[in-house]
Each structure stands twice: as C-alpha cells, then as structure tokens.
Amino acid sequence: MTTISNNLQGVRGRMVTACTRASRPSHSVVLLAVSKTWGPQAVREAFAAGQTRFGENYIQEAVAKITALQDLPLEWHCIGPIQSNKTALVATHFDWVHSVDRFKIAQRLNDQRPIDLPPLNVCLQVNVDGGENKSGVPPAETLALAIQVAALPRLCLRGLMVIPEPAADYAGQLAVCAQAKALFDEIVAAAVPGAPHFDTLSMGMTTDLEAAVAAGSTMVRVGTAIFGVR
Numbered sequence: 001m002t003t004i005s006n007n008l009q010g011v012r013g014r015m016v017t018a019c020t021r022a023s024r025p026s027h028s029v030v031l032l033a034v035s036k037t038w039g040p041q042a043v044r045e046a047f048a049a050g051q052t053r054f055g056e057n058y059i060q061e062a063v064a065k066i067t068a069l070q071d072l073p074l075e076w077h078c079i080g081p082i083q084s085n086k087t088a089l090v091a092t093h094f095d096w097v098h099s100v101d102r103f104k105i106a107q108r109l110n111d112q113r114p115i116d117l118p119p120l121n122v123c124l125q126v127n128v129d130g131g132e133n134k135s136g137v138p139p140a141e142t143l144a145l146a147i148q149v150a151a152l153p154r155l156c157l158r159g160l161m162v163i164p165e166p167a168a169d170y171a172g173q174l175a176v177c178a179q180a181k182a183l184f185d186e187i188v189a190a191a192v193p194g195a196p197h198f199d200t201l202s203m204g205m206t207t208d209l210e211a212a213v214a215a216g217s218t219m220v221r222v223g224t225a226i227f228g229v230r
C-alpha cells in the first residue's frame with residue numbers, strides 16, 4: 001500500500017471512531033481530501049484508494065490539476081478565497097464552492113455557471129469566532145445572505161463552512177464547533193425558500209476533526225493527515 005492509501009485508511013478510521021463516540025452513523029460525515037500544493041499524481045493515488053472528493057484553495061493551481069485529471073470521475077470543491085476576477089474559472093471547473101461570503105461573489109458565480117452543467121453547490125463561509133481580518137460572513141448576517149443566495153437559480157445552497165481559529169485543546173475546539181452547529185440548525189429551522197438541499201456543515205480539518213464530528217459536522221476537509229505536511 002502507498003503512504004497516501006495508508007493515511008486515508010487512518011483518517012477514515014478516525015472519522016468512524018468519532019462518529020461512534022458521538023452516536024452518529026459513520027456515513028453521516030463525508031471526507032473531502034484537500035489536495036492543495038500536491039500534484040495530480042497524489043490525487044491519482046488517493047483516487048486509487050477510493051477517494052473521489054477533493055478540495056483546492058488556489059484557483060489557478062486547481063484548474064490545471066482538474067484539467068490534468070479529467071479522465072477520473074472526481075468531485076472538485078473550491079475551499080479558498082475567491083476574488084471577483086476568478087469567479088468565471090470557479091463557475092466553470094468546480095462542482096462545489098465552500099467559500100462564498102458575500103452576495104457579489106455568489107451572483108457572479110450564478111451568472112457564469114455554464115448552462116450545460118448542473119447548478120453549482122455552494123456553502124456560505126461563516127466567520128464563526130469573529131477572528132479579525134478573516135474571511136467569512138458574520139454569524140448575525142448569515143441568514144440574510146442565505147436567503148439572497150438561495151434565490152439564485154444556477155446555485156444550489158448546500159450549507160455552511162467554517163475555519164475556526166486553532167484552539168488550545170479539545171474543549172476549545174468543541175465550543176467553537178458547537179457555535180457553528182447552532183447557527184447551522186437555526187438556518188435549517190428557518191426553512192429558507194429555494195434551499196431544500198441545505199444539508200452540509202463543512203467543518204473539521206486534520207487537527208480538529210474529532211471535535212467537529214462530535215459537534216455535528218457533515219463534511220471534514222483533511223489535507224495534512226492524507227498527503228503529508230505541505
């Protein structure tokens with residue numbers, strides 16, 4: 001077995017253990033492999049080990065990789081910051097975007113989504129712990145943005161994404177993840193018109209995936225534990 005395949009097995013094991021501890025079914029959390037900075041060959045190795053969802057931060061790097069891997073049935077997720085001048089590339093090449101934090105970007109993605117592709121799946125990035133200089137919509141403005149984005153026909157609003165500040169310990173990780181889950185539940189309860197598929201809480205990375213799963217994450221984004229240190 002390759003290192004990547006071994007690592008993937010380890011991460012899946014961590015996810016199953018975390019689900020069991022939280023009394024959640026193991027299929028209730030999916031794994032997004034974050035392949036930023038790694039080349040197409042690393043992605044091929046992960047695919048050979050059963051991984052089909054991949055996350056990328058840097059648009060240009062991602063587009064080159066997506067193009068080089070067109071022979072594989074992969075699902076590509078944009079998880080990095082998006083400038084206005086990159087929305088066309090994102091709308092054309094990705095299946096999901098986790099990092100929408102303002103309406104202007106959502107509108108451009110909507111307008112630029114090619115008509116022969118299904119609607120682009122979108123999560124709103126929330127600045128859940130209020131870190132300064134951080135991207136993400138403030139929690140108090142998230143529902144209003146969700147209502148606006150859900151009305152865009154070429155986007156499919158799927159949920160929320162958070163990148164909490166590193167916490168000192170598990171209890172600290174759990175506390176901020178629980179805040180994100182509470183906000184997610186609020187928006188689910190609001191039953192936003194046009195968002196019948198709001199089912200995704202994208203939360204948890206290499207160092208906090210256990211806390212994220214305990215708090216209710218439905219998708220963890222893991223890079224280092226799969227591909228190694230960048």
Ligand SMILES: *Cc1c(COP(=O)(O)O)cnc(C)c1O
Nearest residue numbers: 034057079205206221222223224
């Ligand atoms: C890089 C990155 C990850 C993966 O982080 P690891 O600590 O390597 O698992 C997850 N989410 C986002 C938004 C990232 O930028």
